[in-house]
Amino acid sequence: MKLTLPPRVSPQTFDAALKAFAGVVGAGWVMSSDADRDAYADAYAPGSAERWPASAAVAPASVEEVRAIVRIANEYKVPLWPVARGKNLGYGTAAPRMAGSVVLDMGRMNRILELDPKLAYAVVEPGVGFFDLHDEVARQKAPLWLSVPGNGWGSVIGNALEHGIGYTPYGLHARNLCGIEAVLPDGDLLRTGMGAMKDNPAWHLFPMNYGPTWDLAFSQSNLGVVTKAGLWMQPAPETSLELTWDIPEEEDIGWVIDTVTPLKIAGVIDQNVFIPSWLGKIVVLGNRKDFWDKPTAMPEWRVKELLKQYQLGYWRVSIRLYGDESVNKAKAEVIKAAFKRHLAAPAMEVWWRQGDPKPPLDLALGTPSAVPLQMSDWVGGRGAHLGFSPVVPATSEHVMGQLKRSRKIIADHDVDFYASFTIGGRFANNVNMLMYDRDNAAQVDNMKKLFNALISETAKAGYGEYRTHLGWMDRVMDTFDFNDHALRRFGEKVKDALDPNGIIAPGKQGIWPAAYRALQKEGAE
Numbered sequence: 001m002k003l004t005l006p007p008r009v010s011p012q013t014f015d016a017a018l019k020a021f022a023g024v025v026g027a028g029w030v031m032s033s034d035a036d037r038d039a040y041a042d043a044y045a046p047g048s049a050e051r052w053p054a055s056a057a058v059a060p061a062s063v064e065e066v067r068a069i070v071r072i073a074n075e076y077k078v079p080l081w082p083v084a085r086g087k088n089l090g091y092g093t094a095a096p097r098m099a100g101s102v103v104l105d106m107g108r109m110n111r112i113l114e115l116d117p118k119l120a121y122a123v124v125e126p127g128v129g130f131f132d133l134h135d136e137v138a139r140q141k142a143p144l145w146l147s148v149p150g151n152g153w154g155s156v157i158g159n160a161l162e163h164g165i166g167y168t169p170y171g172l173h174a175r176n177l178c179g180i181e182a183v184l185p186d187g188d189l190l191r192t193g194m195g196a197m198k199d200n201p202a203w204h205l206f207p208m209n210y211g212p213t214w215d216l217a218f219s220q221s222n223l224g225v226v227t228k229a230g231l232w233m234q235p236a237p238e239t240s241l242e243l244t245w246d247i248p249e250e251e252d253i254g255w256v257i258d259t260v261t262p263l264k265i266a267g268v269i270d271q272n273v274f275i276p277s278w279l280g281k282i283v284v285l286g287n288r289k290d291f292w293d294k295p296t297a298m299p300e301w302r303v304k305e306l307l308k309q310y311q312l313g314y315w316r317v318s319i320r321l322y323g324d325e326s327v328n329k330a331k332a333e334v335i336k337a338a339f340k341r342h343l344a345a346p347a348m349e350v351w352w353r354q355g356d357p358k359p360p361l362d363l364a365l366g367t368p369s370a371v372p373l374q375m376s377d378w379v380g381g382r383g384a385h386l387g388f389s390p391v392v393p394a395t396s397e398h399v400m401g402q403l404k405r406s407r408k409i410i411a412d413h414d415v416d417f418y419a420s421f422t423i424g425g426r427f428a429n430n431v432n433m434l435m436y437d438r439d440n441a442a443q444v445d446n447m448k449k450l451f452n453a454l455i456s457e458t459a460k461a462g463y464g465e466y467r468t469h470l471g472w473m474d475r476v477m478d479t480f481d482f483n484d485h486a487l488r489r490f491g492e493k494v495k496d497a498l499d500p501n502g503i504i505a506p507g508k509q510g511i512w513p514a515a516y517r518a519l520q521k522e523g524a525e
Helices: 011-025 034-039 063-076 130-140 156-161 250-266 300-309 325-340 371-377 396-412 441-460 470-479 482-498 514-519
Strands: 056-058 080-083 102-105 112-116 121-124 177-183 189-191 225-232 239-247 273-276 315-323 348-353 383-388 390-393 419-423 427-437
Touching (some): 034 056, 063 102, 156 177, 239 250, 250 273, 250 419, 371 383, 371 427, 441 470
Parallel strands (some): 080 102
Antiparallel strands (some): 121 225, 177 189, 239 315, 273 419, 419 427
16 A cells, blocks of 8 residues: 555654654564555455555553553644554554554454453453453363454454443443553553542442543543553353343344343343344355345345244344353243244253353354454455444334334435344444445445435434544534534544644544544545
C-alpha cells in the first residue's frame, strides 16, 4: 500500500517523527514499508482496503514507551490509532478511521501481570489474547474460566473495550473490567478506580472509586491508550448442564424471548443466551454453493428443505447452567417446564463435570476458538462479513418487530438472511451477519447500500447499534440524535479538552477532535 501522509503533516515532519519513534522503540519496531502498511489494512474491507490506510505503525513494549510515543506524536502533530492485536474482524481490523494515522500496535505488551485464583481476577496488558490467558490458566491449574467471543484470536482487553459479548455469565466483557491504567493524550498516566491511590490492593476488586468513575470512559473511546486492566473471571464451576432445543418456526422466536427473559432477569439463567438462526449451523457444513448455487438469496422453500434434511429448527436455543449439580438440576426443571408450555419436544441434556474434557467448539465453556469465523467463507471467493447489530428490549414485541424489519430490508437487497439474538437480560442484541466476496464489486456495492438501509430504517424505529465498522462510525453516531446530538457534542467537548492536538484515534466512534473535524466525511460510507 502506498504512503498516505497524515493530514497537514509534511514528508519531512513525518520522517522526523518516525525517527523519533525509532529512538524510543528501536528502528525494527517502526514499520513504514508498503508491505507493513498492507499488514495493517482492513482484511475484510467492503471495497478497497486503501480506503482507510495507515501511514506506518509503531510497536511499544512498555507503558514508558507508550508515554514517550504519545509525547512525540503531540510534538509532530502525528495522529495515532491504538490497536491491541488488530483482530477486530468485520469492524475494521487494525485500520485507522482517519487516513494517514500511525497505528499504535500494542501487541508487544503481552504480559499477564497477575492471576488471582482466590479472588478470581487477572491483570493483563492489551497484547494478551484469549488463547494466551486460557493457556496461562491451564499452566497454573487455576480454577478459573474465561468468557470468550467468537473470535479467539483477539485481545482480551481490546474485545472488552469494544463492548464485545460472550456466552457465559461473564459475557458482557466491558462489565468485567475493573481498574484501568491509561496513557492520556498528553502523555500523562492515569489509574482509575481504587488504583488512583498508590499501591491500593483493592484496585481490581471494587469497580468504582472516590468521585467519578472513569473506567468505561476508555471503552470505544479516543480519550487515551489503555496499557493494562483488571479483568474479573468466572470461578470454575463444579458442573455445567446444557439444555438445547431446536425451535421449528421463525415466528417462534417471540415466545422464546418471552420465556428466557424473565428467567434471565430472575437469575435462574446466568449466562448470555445466544440464539442463532439455521444458517449459523449450515455454514460449518459447507459453502453456499453446496446448498444453493444461484446468485439470488436462498428462497424459503430451499431453506425448509435444508432444515428437514439436516434435522434442524429455524432457531437453536442452548442454555447452560453452572455450579453445584443439585442447584443446576433444580434450575433445569424450572427452565424445562417453561419451555414445555410452548414446545412438546424435550431438551437435549449434556452434562459437564470437573475433570471432563471440554468440547473444543463450546464457547459457553470458556474455551477460545477461531472456527466460528468460518462463516466468512460462506459466499466463496475472498470472503468477508459485516455485522449489523442493533440492541432492542428483550420482549417479543420488540424482537419480532426488528426481525421483520431487518428481514425485509435484507430480502429487498437479495442477500441471505443470517440473524441471531443474544439475550443479556433486559436487552437483546440482534446480530445480522452480512457475508460477501470482497472481489465481487457488485456484491460489495449492494452490501454498502444494504448496510446504510439497515442503519437508517432501524434508527427510524428507535433502535441503535452498539458497535460498527470504521466506514459507518459517523453514520451510526448520527443516529444518536437526542437533544441535537448531545452525546456527540459532549464527546467532542471532552476530546478537545483532553486532546487539543487530536492525537489519539481521531474519528473513532464518530468523535472528531476540533483539529480534524472538517475531515469527518472522508472515508465515511
